[in-house]
Amino acid sequence: xxxxxxxxxxxxxxxxxxxxxxxxxxxxxxxxxxxxxxxxxxxxxxxxxxxxxxxxxxxxxxxxxxxxxxxxxxxxxxxxxxxxxxxxxxxxxxxxxxxxxxxxxxxxxxxxxxxxxxxxxxxxxxxxxxxxxxxxxxxxxxxxxxxxxxxxxxxxxxxxxxxxxxxxxxxxxxxxxxxxxxxxxxxxxxxxxxxxxxxxxxxxxxx
Amino acid sequence: xxxxxxxxxxxxxxxxxxxxxxxxxxxxxxxxxxxxxxxxxxxxxxxxxxxxxxxxxxxxxxxxxxxxxxxxxxxxxxxxxxxxxxxxxxxxxxxxxxxxxxxxxxxxxxxxxxxxxxxxxxxxxxxxxxxxxxxxxxxxxxxxxxxxxxxxxxxxxxxxxxxxxxxxxxxxxxxxxxxxxxxxxxxxxxxxxxxxxxxxxxxxxxx
Amino acid sequence: xxxxxxxxxxxxxxxxxxxxxxxxxxxxxxxxxxxxxxxxxxxxxxxxxxxxxxxxxxxxxxxxxxxxxxxxxxxxxxxxxxxxxxxxxxxxxxxxxxxxxxxxxxxxxxxxxxxxxxxxxxxxxxxxxxxxxxxxxxxxxxxxxxxxxxxxxxxxxxxxxxxxxxxxxxxxxxxxxxxxxxxxxxxxxxxxxxxxxxxxxxxxxxx
Numbered sequence: 311x312x313x314x315x316x317x318x319x320x321x322x323x324x325x326x327x328x329x330x331x332x333x334x335x336x337x338x339x340x341x342x343x344x345x346x347x348x349x350x351x352x353x354x355x356x357x358x359x360x361x362x363x364x365x366x367x368x369x370x371x372x373x374x375x376x377x378x379x380x381x382x383x384x385x386x387x388x389x390x391x392x393x394x395x396x397x398x399x400x401x402x403x404x405x406x407x408x409x410x411x412x413x414x415x416x417x418x419x420x421x422x423x424x425x426x427x428x429x430x431x432x433x434x435x436x437x438x439x440x441x442x443x444x445x446x447x448x449x450x451x452x453x454x455x456x457x458x459x460x461x462x463x464x465x466x467x468x469x470x471x472x473x474x475x476x477x478x479x480x481x482x483x484x485x486x487x488x489x490x491x492x493x494x495x496x497x498x499x500x501x502x503x504x505x506x507x508x509x510x511x512x513x514x515x516x517x
Numbered sequence: 518x519x520x521x522x523x524x525x526x527x528x529x530x531x532x533x534x535x536x537x538x539x540x541x542x543x544x545x546x547x548x549x550x551x552x553x554x555x556x557x558x559x560x561x562x563x564x565x566x567x568x569x570x571x572x573x574x575x576x577x578x579x580x581x582x583x584x585x586x587x588x589x590x591x592x593x594x595x596x597x598x599x600x601x602x603x604x605x606x607x608x609x610x611x612x613x614x615x616x617x618x619x620x621x622x623x624x625x626x627x628x629x630x631x632x633x634x635x636x637x638x639x640x641x642x643x644x645x646x647x648x649x650x651x652x653x654x655x656x657x658x659x660x661x662x663x664x665x666x667x668x669x670x671x672x673x674x675x676x677x678x679x680x681x682x683x684x685x686x687x688x689x690x691x692x693x694x695x696x697x698x699x700x701x702x703x704x705x706x707x708x709x710x711x712x713x714x715x716x717x718x719x720x721x722x723x724x
Numbered sequence: 725x726x727x728x729x730x731x732x733x734x735x736x737x738x739x740x741x742x743x744x745x746x747x748x749x750x751x752x753x754x755x756x757x758x759x760x761x762x763x764x765x766x767x768x769x770x771x772x773x774x775x776x777x778x779x780x781x782x783x784x785x786x787x788x789x790x791x792x793x794x795x796x797x798x799x800x801x802x803x804x805x806x807x808x809x810x811x812x813x814x815x816x817x818x819x820x821x822x823x824x825x826x827x828x829x830x831x832x833x834x835x836x837x838x839x840x841x842x843x844x845x846x847x848x849x850x851x852x853x854x855x856x857x858x859x860x861x862x863x864x865x866x867x868x869x870x871x872x873x874x875x876x877x878x879x880x881x882x883x884x885x886x887x888x889x890x891x892x893x894x895x896x897x898x899x900x901x902x903x904x905x906x907x908x909x910x911x912x913x914x915x916x917x918x919x920x921x922x923x924x925x926x927x928x929x930x931x
Contacts, residue, residue, distance in 0.1 A: 339664060356568070363570075366569050370631070370636045
């Protein structure tokens with residue numbers, strides 16, 4: 311198991327925890343909690359694979375991520391009352407996972423000969439935000455990534471850096487560069503509470 | 518027309534009726550009622566085919582299921598005031614259809630050389646619940662299968678039995694075994710009103 | 725740039741404007757406004773390509789439509805307060821775009837050897853309404869095309885005319901015939917305010 315696997319697992323755990331907590335909060339049954347956790351964790355990757363024609367999606371061929379999501383869900387079911395204390399740890403895990411998935415998705419696009427800046431970036435964004443968009447649609451919320459926080463833009467920055475880095479560096483350097491930029495930017499946004507502006511907000515005191 | 522076709526048609530009718538009734542209840546127009554009925558009936562199969570790379574989906578190549586859904590929708594439009602009396606009949610049809618679709622989906626996965634227990638099971642679950650998840654997302658409800666009743670778990674039991682049965686039996690035996698287990702379990706759950714627990718329910722008197 | 729490109733661009737602009745306006749109205753952030761605009765503009769085409777197995781979808785291979793959507797979004801962000809005055813212009817653009825996309829989608833289906841009336845029609849409908857269904861699901865609305873106005877039916881009429889015209893005419897004649905029928909019917913429906921009936925409406929004074 312490489313460091314990379316550890317990053318990916320941290321991401322899957324963070325995504326699954328957010329899905330499971332959402333499910334518990336919305337009072338769905340335990341099957342629903344599991345589905346929401348798994349969907350949040352692997353939904354973005356499934357969308358990516360369906361779009362680039364990489365079927366059946368990786369998640370279906372190798373159930374590792376599914377199993378990790380299921381274990382995380384069971385963990386959440388027993389500990390959800392105290393998870394609020396670990397909110398920042400989960401956010402850091404999430405940022406690390408986002409970096410890892412951005413890099414692997416950008417790399418996967420290149421491996422499938424989808425070799426343009428546009429496709430590498432959009433594929434990375436879909437992988438990064440797809441799962442949480444599905445989660446929010448399932449529980450009747452306007453997707454969180456559309457409403458608050460700078461999330462997808464860090465993926466875009468990482469994917470662009472990957473695209474250009476692969477022309478100059480070989481081996482794993484582009485992957486790690488992409489990871490550092492995405493995760494680093496995301497952690498900065500969390501620390502300094504940076505949000506995108508909402509248009510029309512200045513027209514009144516409404517939130 | 519074999520017995521199997523009859524099972525599938527009963528399922529398509531039950532799914533389409535549930536979609537059409539939802540549409541009427543949510544006061545969408547007649548085109549919306551038709552789309553909801555068709556989506557509920559064939560949405561799970563389309564998701565399955567897109568995921569396993571079986572494109573264009575079977576439904577698009579052979580419009581039989583679409584035509585049956587459309588006829589069921591027209592029927593519902595004229596009889597929806599009295600359909601409540603046939604609630605149990607529709608539930609039985611739904612259980613029979615769920616069994617038939619679970620078996621054909623598990624079989625389709627095997628035919629596409631997706632020959633692992635994990636993929637056979639997930640493909641069967643997606644086919645079984647995909648349509649009703651889409652229906653509920655379209656009408657702004659948290660999917661019913663996440664909230665109440667033991668539904669998908671009967672599909673999982675059926676798919677597992679199919680996967681192991683195909684090693685020991687030939688011909689249609691695995692199909693019929695899967696059908697009997699899925700449909701039988703589902704009817705038991707309906708008769709005894711078995712629901713999954715909701716986490717946190719014991720912490721207060723809330724529903 | 726042919727007249728056809730102009731029609732498609734008018735459609736993309738109209739779709740993107742409707743997505744961006746929805747986003748501003750629902751108070752999502754500027755990233756969300758962009759995603760909603762792009763999804764509305766190209767979502768139907770992506771669904772079509774995933775379903776017919778034309779992966780990666782055209783939009784990912786050629787970012788022209790994405791760029792036009794992004795420019796339209798920027799324009800809307802600066803002018804949304806006054807766009808209400810151009811409501812009818814946007815509707816006309818939308819009708820023109822609907823006609824163009826119906827024709828290109830029907831043609832694409834034929835080019836992929838999906839040569840039945842049923843598949844040509846459903847593929848055209850999915851392309852025509854897919855984007856706006858996604859937009860409405862993202863912002864927690866029951867899709868507008870299910871609730872009001874005769875929208876998809878004009879696409880169906882156009883696709884049917886395309887299917888039969890290709891047996892008798894060569895070159896671009898079927899494309900233009902399909903375009904004229906779809907756009908013409910749609911404009912008639914707007915002008916005369918034709919809506920589909922809602923079932924049960926006559927049972928009381930409810931809306």
